[in-house]
Amino acid sequence: MSTAVSLQALRYRWPGSSRPTVAVDDLSLPQGESLFVQGPSGSGKSTLLNLLAGVLVPTEGEVQMLEQPISQWSGRRRDRFRADHLGYIFQQFNLLPYLTVLANVELPARLSTRRHEQTLAQQNSLTAAAEHWLRRLQLPESLWRAPVSRLSVGQQQRVAAARALMGSPELIIADEPTSALDEDNVENFMQVLTEQCRSIGASLIFVSHDRRLAQWFDHQLVLTAHTEEADA
Numbered sequence: 001m002s003t004a005v006s007l008q009a010l011r012y013r014w015p016g017s018s019r020p021t022v023a024v025d026d027l028s029l030p031q032g033e034s035l036f037v038q039g040p041s042g043s044g045k046s047t048l049l050n051l052l053a054g055v056l057v058p059t060e061g062e063v064q065m066l067e068q069p070i071s072q073w074s075g076r077r078r079d080r081f082r083a084d085h086l087g088y089i090f091q092q093f094n095l096l097p098y099l100t101v102l103a104n105v106e107l108p109a110r111l112s113t114r115r116h117e118q119t120l121a122q123q124n125s126l127t128a129a130a131e132h133w134l135r136r137l138q139l140p141e142s143l144w145r146a147p148v149s150r151l152s153v154g155q156q157q158r159v160a161a162a163r164a165l166m167g168s169p170e171l172i173i174a175d176e177p178t179s180a181l182d183e184d185n186v187e188n189f190m191q192v193l194t195e196q197c198r199s200i201g202a203s204l205i206f207v208s209h210d211r212r213l214a215q216w217f218d219h220q221l222v223l224t225a226h227t228e229e230a231d232a
């Protein structure tokens with residue numbers, strides 16, 4: 001079985017910090033499985049996701065994504081690999097507000113030849129594929145041609161998830177995507193997201209401070225907050 005992400009003896013220290021923000025000795029996620037990363041605010045969840053995604057490079061240790069030694073690569077090569085293989089759902093969604101919903105969802109397939117080809121292997125056009133994902137994420141069709149700035153937070157989050165799934169990347173990473181949602185919306189979003197990741201065989205790494213969400217995942221990693229003072 002192949003491995004989605006793995007890391008050994010990982011340490012990450014922000015410049016100027018006396019101790020590592022992230023310290024994980026061993027982690028390995030089999031391809032197609034899901035991992036929940038739980039921890040309070042400031043425990044290094046977002047920093048860890050950026051390390052796993054190859055946005056940051058570890059201070060010590062190594063990260064492999066899809067069995068590739070990404071932490072040894074140049075920034076440019078990591079950027080390209082990420083565009084080809086990773087769907088990222090940001091806490092603030094990072095949608096382009098002036099573009100329509102459909103244009104936002106189509107974007108990953110325009111930025112990566114690989115995801116473009118994978119999209120067209122399944123659907124007749126990028127727009128047809130974007131519509132497919134928006135339907136799966138249960139976003140009302142009346143909103144598909146509106147600029148995303150008109151959408152509610154919950155609706156924007158569904159657009160961000162549809163965008164991450166576009167072109168069927170092997171790995172989906174989500175950074176606290178449910179933190180702005182009410183309880184009913186959280187339940188429904190978790191259901192739809194985990195189901196759609198399974199439908200394309202994608203691994204899912206999902207971060208939240210809300211430990212109740214652990215039930216949706218195969219594996220769990222708990223981070224604890226350290227403060228410089230506690231360390232002294």
Ligand SMILES: Nc1ncnc2c1ncn2[C@@H]1O[C@H](COP(=O)(O)OP(=O)(O)O)[C@@H](O)[C@H]1O
Nearest residue numbers: 014015021039040041042043044045046047048
């Ligand atoms: N860009 C940065 N520069 C310096 N320190 C940072 C930066 N981003 C985060 N940190 C520090 O790293 C720690 C963990 O932050 P973060 O990974 O955002 O935690 P979480 O996502 O769990 O809330 C915090 O103490 C924060 O101050």
Ligand SMILES: [Mg+2]
Nearest residue numbers: 045046047175
């Ligand atoms: Mg965070």
